[in-house]
Amino acid sequence: MSDSASSFPGRPLRRRSFLRVAGATVASSALLLAGCNDDDDVTPVTTSNTLVLTANTVGLLNYLYLLEQLQAAFFQKVVDAFPDDFTADDRAAFTDLRDHEVIHRETLKYTLDTNAYDVNLGTNALAFKFDSFNLSSRSGAYAAARTLKDLSVAAYNGISRMLLTDAAERVTFQAHLKLLVKMASVESRHAAFVREQLQSNSFAAPDVVDTNGLDGAKTPAEVAPLIAAYLPITLNVAALPFI
């Protein structure tokens, strides 16, 4: 466990990305959301203030990348200003949670490389909105964490089926699947922990685990409206290949 409260800088932009930034009109909100690059698989976005995810694995990975950015930003915000009634254990746990999410985010960013939707804008270019949460109290911070964590668990559980195994994706889907499930169970561990802090024996309560003993699973279309309040843009997941 790291007890460092310092924030992690993101991976520096690579030279190629930097040049693109230098030569582009970064201020354009349409470009911000385009995720445009030299990969033919990616369809540039044209709608202003909307992030349109593409109908392939790049789209799926960008969806997860966005979820991890959201979570990393959330835990960073709490770590930057711990609630007054946070105990030493709470601080240590939230620091761990922040670290894990930052590592998830940066791993996905590295994997996406120039296919990351925000490749031209560095880490956390989107300013996520957490004003619907009360982060000044322990219970508020944990309640917010519970909301985000249960959502993250269900999102991961709902996405592995969507990895395409057709010819175009055959080389990579196994590697991507392995990577996703390695992060998925850590999200579940987080969820169980934060739930328990709010209510004894809620780590796998009936509101998240059904009578078949199954955790939740949500499609991107189900997740998108649930995270809309935290995003400064509109997320369009309609093109993602649901199978």
Add this chain to the structure above:
Amino acid sequence: MNLFKIISELEKVDPEIMDRLTHRRSALTALGDLSKKMALAAAPIAIGSAFNKAMGQNTLTTVAGVLNYALLLERLEYSFYDQALKAATLTVPLTGAARTAIETIRGHELAHVTLLTSALGTAADPQPANGFNFGNAFATYANFLTFAQAFEDIGVRAYKGQAVTIKTAGNPNNVLQTALQIHSVEARHAAHIRYMRRGATAGNQTAIMPWIMNADANGAPAPVYGAGNPVATFPAESNVAQGGITNLTTALGATYDAADVSAAFDEGLDSTTVTNIAKSVVTF
């Protein structure tokens, strides 16, 4: 514990054991390390792991094969918690919220058994004829939770190790998603059992977190957190290489602790290694 006597005894049963141990010195090191951390009763696990270095692999190729493997593990877990809740030795310490938690977990394991049995239909394997014998697992509350952590963490690894198999076995995505929804619940259980070990009744083991840092076994059998076979596919929980990136502690533009990196990812394990570890600590 006399390590050499154990090896010697094994040689009587399996004359080729030393050939199977891919690396004699590392095997002995593993056993030595284990002796410091765990009860003698669990020693067979280490030996099982030593075999796995040579023999372990993912041998399941069909969905039914994977589901029967999962069914065996779920039956084992259900039996484990059921016996714990009925054990006279645990009547006093396993009370209140702790008992409720274990009842909840037992209920989930039973639900998984029911679901898998139903999904397999006539292809479902029969129950082990003589049930499951967990030895001295219920001798003390602390020992029970140590075993529980081992079973839950290895359960997570077992499901994870089959995800690609399911996805490639004709791509039955409903099966994959269901397996991952179980996998997710096992991870919740694992996190909570680990959290329970921090409590006073379990000895205030506050170094234990709900997530796995490095390959720390916290007194559970070390092979539960070790590498499977092949190592490149099923590395130990201390792994810091992910997604084709050699070392995440330094490759992401900042320096991250190995403990944090390893905790951010759980690792899969092949079916042979999982089964051998189970068989070396549980009689069934």
